[in-house]
Amino acid sequence: GKLKVEDRIKRFFPEAPPDKAAITLHQLLTHTAGLPETLGPEDEALPRHAFLKRLYATRLLSPPGQKFLYSNAGYSLLAAVVEVASGRPFGEFLRDQVFLPAGMRHTGFIPDPQDRPRLAHGYNGDGDWGTSLDHPHAPDGGPWWNLRGNGGILTTTGDLYLWFVALQGNAVLSAAEREKYERPYIRETNAEYPQYTYGWSFSKSPAGHRKLAHVGGNGAFQSDFRRYPEDGAMIAIGSNTDDYSSIAVANHLEDWLFGKPFVDPLALVPAKEEELRRCAGTYELAGGAAPERLTVTAEKERLVVTPEGAAGLVLLSGKPEGKRQKRFEAREERVSEAMAAARRGDLKPLAGICVDADEAAKHWRAVMTRTEAQLGPWQGITMLGTRSIGGQIVTHARLLFKKGTRVLDVAWAGSLADHVTVSDRLQPSFFLPDGPSRFVTFDVGTDTLEHLTCEGAGAAAPSLRFEGPSGTVTVRRR
Structure with missing residues (x-):
């Protein structure tokens, strides 16, 4: 009874500036307040008063109530409203008024001691991200205010x-x-x-x-x-x-x-170590301006196939058609424009295609400073293509430096990039054994199967045959 969705922000924060004062709780709940996606990195040490000050100074992207614009910052503002209205910390309010009445005894900002060993580690392009507890928290144990109210809950x-x-x-x-x-x-x-x-x-x-x-x-x-x-x-x-x-x-x-x-789960069989080793090696893929390498390595119970360039991407993922092709081409155009601007020193287009604009620009500066120290000045970019990897849509490009190259990966979450990474090589595809000298991979995002057969006899297969979305293609050992 202390809140109505028609309530305006000025009821709880009289100091709110005129352009924000009339924003209603309904508009915040429906992402129609005109606020931006975020106001900074999730783990930035930003207390409530500093978050509000930053939000007040932020320009609205559209007049309140007119347009759907997803805003994590808006839900953080809602969390601040809850704290003011209830007189209690947000995490404490959630526990007593939401989680415990629902019987959810393993949910909250900070897990109970008996639950901490169960916390999963996350993994990204930089390796082991750790658990939530490995990252900065506010003094009350909850997340800082760029994340509070829109995330940070463990369950x-x-x-x-x-x-x-x-x-x-x-x-x-x-x-x-x-x-x-x-x-x-x-x-x-x-x-x-x-x-x-x-x-x-x-x-x-x-x-x-x-x-x-x-x-x-x-x-x-x-x-x-x-x-x-x-x-x-x-x-x-x-x-x-x-x-x-x-x-x-x-x-x-x-x-x-x-x-x-x-699509039923694939029927797999155990793989012999010598069979995996027989398939491993470097192969040559014809197509494009020059032949490309296809590198196959043997790991436990699987083959790891790493393409070198655009022809390898098409071989492993197929050539998109119809609406998917148009969507992929639109993403590639946005990446090309962002990279062209970045070469001129303008990071706004790059930040504009990312979920977390400020963090993306900061990360890009750090990565490029480190890479140019190793490879010399950045000289250009070559677009390689877009594909689904395990259901994640990723746009790949090759960054050209004076002394070498790196691969740019832009992983999309809807219309925005979830993260941007720079690495030594393209991401591989993983093939699992489904018969003698035969392996298979499945992409959950496109429902496509691709089979790989190690052909010939002897300790080293002379060729591999791929059967999948690109038809049947044979590559020969270099």
């Missing part, structure tokens, strides 16, 4: 199931409150779906009923939570690496749940 899939159960009944919200909470208010794009409710993307399930979902990630972890209230079903899935998209996996689980066409 389990079991507790997410309890949250689903709670929202099916009246443990946390009454029926009238749930109706308001789950009602769609605004389209997220020009398409009919998804539409945004209070904290959920609303669309239709394969059965034609309501589907309420949300995804999230930070470059190391990804998660997808989908509720189907009328169907009495939910999907909660998370991943702790940027190499494989839990969001794409959730699409397959949804198909299976609702009896839609579904």
Whole structure:
């Protein structure tokens, strides 16, 4: 009873400037306040008063109430409102008023001591990201204010199931409150779906009923939570690496749940070590202006196939067609424009394509300073292509320096880049054994299978045959 969604920010923060004072809680909840995506890095040591001061000084991207613009900063402002209205820290309020009534005893900003050994490590392009506890926290144990209110909560899939159960009944919200909470208010794009409710993307399930979902990630972890209230079903899935998209996996689980066409898990067989070693080596792929190398290494129970350039990407992932080709070409154009501007010293276009604009610019400066110290001045860029890797859409380009090259990877989360990395080589594809001298890989984002056969006899296979989205292609050992 202390809050109404019609309340304006000035009720809680009288010092708010005129352009922000009239923003309502409803506009914050529906991402229509006109605020930007973020105000800085998630782990920046930013207390509440400093966050509010920065938010007040930030220019609105659109007039409040007119346009859907996803804003983590808006949900952080909502967390500040909760603290003012309740007189309690946000994490404490969530625990007592939301999590415990729902039976969620393994959820919160800081896990209980018995739960800490269960924390998963995240992995990104830089390696082991660690756990949430390895990163800066505010003095009260919760995240700093660029993350508070829009993320930073640790939980389990079991507790997410309890949250689903709670929202099916009246443990946390009454029926009238749930109706308001789950009602769609605004389209997220020009398409009919998804539409945004209070904290959920609303669309239709394969059965034609309501589907309420949300995804999230930070470059190391990804998660997808989908509720189907009328169907009495939910999907909660998370991943702790940027190499494989839990969001794409959730699409397959949804198909299976609702009896839609579904790619069955692959039937695999054990691989002999000598068979893996026989396939390993460097092969030559014809095509393009010059032959490319295809490097195959043997790891435990799998082959790792690393392409050198654009022809290798097409071999392993296929050539996109139709709408997918247009989407990929649009991403490549945006990356090319951002890189051209970056060469001129203008990082605004690069920041503009990234989820976290400030952090992207800061990271890019550090990476390029380090790389140019090794390879000399940056001299140009060659676009290699865009593909799905484990369901993650990634645009690749080759950065040209005076003394060598590096590979640019831009990993997308919708229309924005989740993270940008620079590495020594293109990301590989992993092939698992499914028969004698035969291996297979599956991309969960495109539903494509590709088979690899080590041909010939002897300790070193003279050639490999690939059968997949690009047809049948044979590459020969160099």
